[in-house]
Structure formats: structure tokens, C-alpha cells
Amino acid sequence: MSDMAVAVGGVKLRGPVLAASGTFGYGTELPVLERRALAGMVSKGIFLRPREGTAPPRISETPSGMLNAIGLQGPGVDVLIRDYAPKWAEWDFPVFVNINGESALEYGEVAARLDGVPGVAGFEINISCPNVEQGGLYFGNDPRAAAAVTEAVRKRTSLPVWVKLTPMVSDIGVIARAVEAAGADALCAINTFVGMSIDLNAYQPRLSFRTGGLSGPAIRPLAVHLAHQAALAVRIPVIGIGGIMRAEDALEFLVAGCAAVQVGTATFVNPRAIAEVHDGIAAFLEAKRFTSLTDLPRYLPRD
């Protein structure tokens, strides 16, 4: 067996495959799951206070993908601490909380409330959600705002801080460097692309929010490229995200310079997707006779 362990942004993980935020709930919902292969999970995004989310319809299928506008529905940080963190504390993989805010101050406050709570292993700062009116993407496409949010969280916690980047920028490297300089331990690249789909019977968008985040295999080549560009821009690890359905997809991100990956939409289709991706990577390493994932060649030609 090849060694699948990786060190990413302040934590040692037993494998390279994590569950992506918004596709795994709080880790308690999914049936027929195989947890053995799960290196870690990122919780559904949370704000300080409860949020109702957007009106339906919230999702729409597209060629090889789906649009979603859930609007970060969630119970708020107090319920997260009361109902979910105690469960996470008993699990054998780390749980990272995807944190959100309408201001840098709120991001910092959420982190401070969760810092030291048993079961919370670290944070993924969401500066890339396209489906909220306040915050979200606004912070993700401006390097100064992205850095300010990262700093605000960094100051309030000693836990690992990851930052999830948006693809909706002209140069992801600029944001990646700003966030690295502000103290991030790792980057997660990328969140969904903003998309729109029109209902030709109603003459209006299919989603009540008008636009949604596009995920699934439709975005994979775009995501591989952006994760690669982020990896070229920084020295901290990059966690690749975007349309991973199979082990080969994950391996593309790893070779393109990522230290680990997150699997998201695939879990909707196949609750066992993460285990299958993990096992497929292990089989690839065996077949290619690599004793460790760290021996996998990376394509990162820096100038």
C-alpha cells in the first residue's frame, strides 16, 4: 500500500480526499457512506446567526453540471456548537468549518466563537459564495478585501485557516498572494462559477435567485487551470476543487500542483464517491509503483 497521508495547511490528513462544503451537510446526514477513506470534511457554510436561504427553485441541472443558489441556509454558529461539534469531536477525521460573514468583523467573530471548541479542527473562509447579497463573492474578487477578511480571522484563532477562492476573477494569482500574505495556511481553489439558465416557458431564470453557482464536471478543466495558477502563485498548499467525479479527475488536480482535493457534487450523485476517489488514487499509485503520494510528479513550472 502506498502512503496516502498528506500535510496540508497546518494539519496532517490520512488521505488527500476531503468532502467539500455544502455537499456533505454537517457530516451526519448521508447514508451508505464509507468514512474510512474520508481525510476530512468541510461543513456547510455558517454565519454568526441563522439564515433561511433562498426561495425555491434552488437548483437546476445543466449539461454535465448543476446550478445552485441555496443562499447559505444554516442554523448559525450557536446551534453548530451545540448540535454538531460534539459529534465531530468523536470522529477520526478532522472537520473544518466553512465560515461566512457580511463584514470582516463577522468572519472574525465566527472564528473566535468556534476557536477552541472540541470538534473544530480549523476553518475554511468562504470569500466566494455567489449566492448571498452581502459578503461572499464581494470579498473574494478584491485582493484588499480578501486579505482583510483573512487577517480578521487569523487574529482570532490559532487553528489552521484555509481560504476558499472564487473563479470569478481576472487573475486568481493576485488574490492567492494577497490571502497568503494575510496569513492563510492553505488555499481551496475553486468555488462555483456564476451561471444562469432560463426557463423558456416562464421567460425567466430557472432559479429564484436569478443566478447560481455552477458545479460538476462541466467546470473541471477550468478548475484544474485555476487551481494550477493558484499553486504557481503561492508557497502554501492548494486544495483542488471542481467537478471531481473519479480518481483520475482528482489526480489531475494533484499533478497540477494541489496538495489535496475536495469532492463535492459527485457526492450528490454517488454517496460513496469519496471512497471511490480515494481507492482509485491508491490503485494508481500502486500501479505506477509510487510508495507515497508525495512521490507523485507535479507539474509546476515556476518562472
Add this chain to the structure above:
Amino acid sequence: MTNGGQVFLLDSPITAKREVARDMFVLAVRAPEIAASVRAGQFVNIGWFSGPLLRRPFSVYREDGENIEIILKAVGEGTSQLLAMKPGDRLSCLGPLGHGFGLEAGPRRAVLISGGLGVAPMPLAAGEATKLGIHVTWVHGARSSDELCTESQGHEVVWATDDGSKGFAGTAVAAAPDADVVLACGPNRMLAAVADRWPEARVAVETYMGCGTGVCLGCAVPLKRGGYDRACKEGPVYRAADIDWPSLPSHLPYAVTA
């Protein structure tokens, strides 16, 4: 309401297919674990090789201990692909999912009201009610007699058609008598009419669905008390009075009942 039981992910061959009304078909698939545990109103989420990205949710129509049946029309690319498949072709079945009607002994008379593809959960519901000693009146409606699925599974059914070509001339809701318990499934606009007349009715709603397992929050059902919950997890069966009907979308290309 009942369930919370084990969920199975099965590789299921199609075992039979039949037409039950114009352009409306029943597919049977071999899924013994689901057949043994499914309750009326629960659903399966079905995917297939080379199919669309997302699975498609279907109420379980009937089971025989070995196979489960779903009922569908070609309403989009996914359902068209499903109907082009043949016995022996394989489907991936995830289920049983969601909370069903949760029938328990006690009430004397139940009225089951279904419209169009909303017939889907009713054979199991009628069977469960009968077993519990509840007297069943089942009212099933469609636009016209050729669109009416007339499989009654031995139960007495009151037929209703909008054009009067079979049975009662009018909607199934208008044809239904009162009872201790009302169960309904059909287009959301029909269910809103049920909610007006019987606030305590248990209704199976249709929504878009992403995962079917409670994690994507895509199948949001707007509630009267505010906020949303998940058709796939807390539903798809609700107390009619709990739903904020004007906020629930009513035209869906595919759904639990489609």
C-alpha cells in the same frame, strides 16, 4: 411520521416495463432490500450509466418483495432515457428515502386523492391502510380517460376526469368525500386545493431534488412558520397546513411524482 430506516445503494436490473396510460409507463427493477423496507410515500433516487449528472427521484409505486416499481412519463431528457431502456439494463437505486405517509392504526376511514402521476404512492398507501383495518376510498383523477392510470390493485377507486370522459366530471379533489385521514399526491396546485379543504391532510409534494439525501438543501419546501426544510428528508409527505403553498413552485419538469 415513520422511517429513519436503513438506506440501500443497489445495482438493479430492470425486470419489466408496461404502459399504464397514454405515454405513462411502469418500470420494475430488482431491489429486494428496498422492496422489503419501503413505506408508502417514500422514494428512490435513480441514476444510470451515461445518464444525466443528477439522479431522478421517484415515489415507489408497488413492490412484490423482490422488485419495486416506479411510474413515469417522458417529461425531459432523463425520463426519456429511462423509457428507452430495456429489461436487463441496470439502474443504480438509492433508497428508500424520505418520510412517507406514516399511516398508523386508529382512524376508521381514509380518503386517498391522486392526480396524474400523483398516483405513484397510492397503491402502497391503500395496501398499508387496508392492512391496518382502515377503510379506503381512493379517488384518482386525470385530464382525460386516456391519461388515467386505471390500475386499481383490487382497491375500489373513484375515477375523475376533467373532461368527463370517465367517472366523475371534474377534479379528484372535488370528487373526494370527507374522512378521518386524507392522503394526497399530485401537482402542487392540486395539493394546495387539498390543503384548503383538509388542512390536516398528509400530502406528498413535488420539488426539484439534487442529492435526495439531505445534504444539498436544493429541495427546499417553504413552511408557513417561516424558513424551509427538505422534501427529501423531512418530506416528501407534509401536513398540508404546514406548507406555504403560494411560495412552492408548481411547474416542474421532473419531480418525486414525475
